[in-house]
Amino acid sequence: MDPARARRLLAQHLRTDQLLGLDAVPIHPAPNHPEQPTLIQQPAGHDRGPKTQAPPRPASTPRLTPAPPPIEIDPSLPKAEALAQLREHLATNEAVLAKLLPGTQLVFGEGDPDAEIMFIGEGAGADEARTGRPFVGKAGQLLDQMIKAMGLSREGVYITNVVHFQPPGNRVPTPDEVDLGWPYMIGQVQIVKPKVIVAVGGTSAKALLNTTTGITRLRGQWHTFDAVQIDGQGIPLMPTFHPAFLLRSYTRENRSKVWNDLLAVLAQLGKEAPKRG
Ligand code: URA
Numbered sequence: 001m002d003p004a005r006a007r008r009l010l011a012q013h014l015r016t017d018q019l020l021g022l023d024a025v026p027i028h029p030a031p032n033h034p035e036q037p038t039l040i041q042q043p044a045g046h047d048r049g050p051k052t053q054a055p056p057r058p059a060s061t062p063r064l065t066p067a068p069p070p071i072e073i074d075p076s077l078p079k080a081e082a083l084a085q086l087r088e089h090l091a092t093n094e095a096v097l098a099k100l101l102p103g104t105q106l107v108f109g110e111g112d113p114d115a116e117i118m119f120i121g122e123g124a125g126a127d128e129a130r131t132g133r134p135f136v137g138k139a140g141q142l143l144d145q146m147i148k149a150m151g152l153s154r155e156g157v158y159i160t161n162v163v164h165f166q167p168p169g170n171r172v173p174t175p176d177e178v179d180l181g182w183p184y185m186i187g188q189v190q191i192v193k194p195k196v197i198v199a200v201g202g203t204s205a206k207a208l209l210n211t212t213t214g215i216t217r218l219r220g221q222w223h224t225f226d227a228v229q230i231d232g233q234g235i236p237l238m239p240t241f242h243p244a245f246l247l248r249s250y251t252r253e254n255r256s257k258v259w260n261d262l263l264a265v266l267a268q269l270g271k272e273a274p275k276r277g
Helices: 003-019 080-089 126-131 138-149 177-191 200-211 243-249 250-267
Strands: 119-122 156-161 195-200 221-231 233-240
Touching: 003 233, 080 177, 119 177, 119 200, 126 138, 138 243, 138 250, 156 177, 177 221, 195 200, 195 250, 200 233, 233 250, 243 250
Parallel strands: 119 156, 119 195, 195 233
Antiparallel strands: 221 233
16 A cells, blocks of 8 residues: 555544544453453452452643632532432533534433442434433444443433533544533533543543543553542542444444443442343
8 A cells, every 4th residue: 555545544444443442452362451450350349349359540730720620509409300400500601512513412411310330321323412421322322232231221311421522523632621611521420420531532531530541441440430429438430442443443342441441330230241141
């Protein structure tokens, strides 16, 4: 192949991988490479899950600006009402509305207000912005299958994003866009109080953990989401690959990594995946 064309194709592939949350290219498959731990470690003695070791701390970079303050929602409200109020607040936020591309909608979270597991993705894609619902496109359908394989249903978990609109050209959200979504994402976590958060993809994991470390190194290990405290403790957080990345790199290795991450999430809740027949 003409070297210029090969370079162009490679650049395109790398850009797509980056958009999907992958920020390292494995050159030699190395199952026991320290940067790609296959061993699942459980989070520290969290009183809402099995006792385990201290969660490894990622090399993190503090935010350059303070996190935007949370939105005050009456804590005595039933969870469904509190979520509805938060959604209404988002729908009237002029700065957020100004970001809506023509013909697109805001995408708030959905699911069980009492969910034990909250999946947090990056931001709306075209299908989500058209329907106003998170994870309904091809990647969302794969996420649904993954949730089903865990023995759960989409309605039984809570699914949201760091950013509640579609960034132009489907690009990775900017720090400003993440800041706009932050109080609403935090608000949903505060209201639902999940026992475990799954950060779906690199952008989400980096934003939630306030780190520049990439998903290849973050996934497969327990972290703690400290921005919301429940009974004085952060929430155990498992980063995993984005299903859009899996769709592109549908290898046995990648699928088993994601599946191991999800099994660790179930184990953290004292559950097991149903046996496959
Ligand atoms: N990707 C995301 O991160 N979130 C969605 O809602 C859809 C695709």
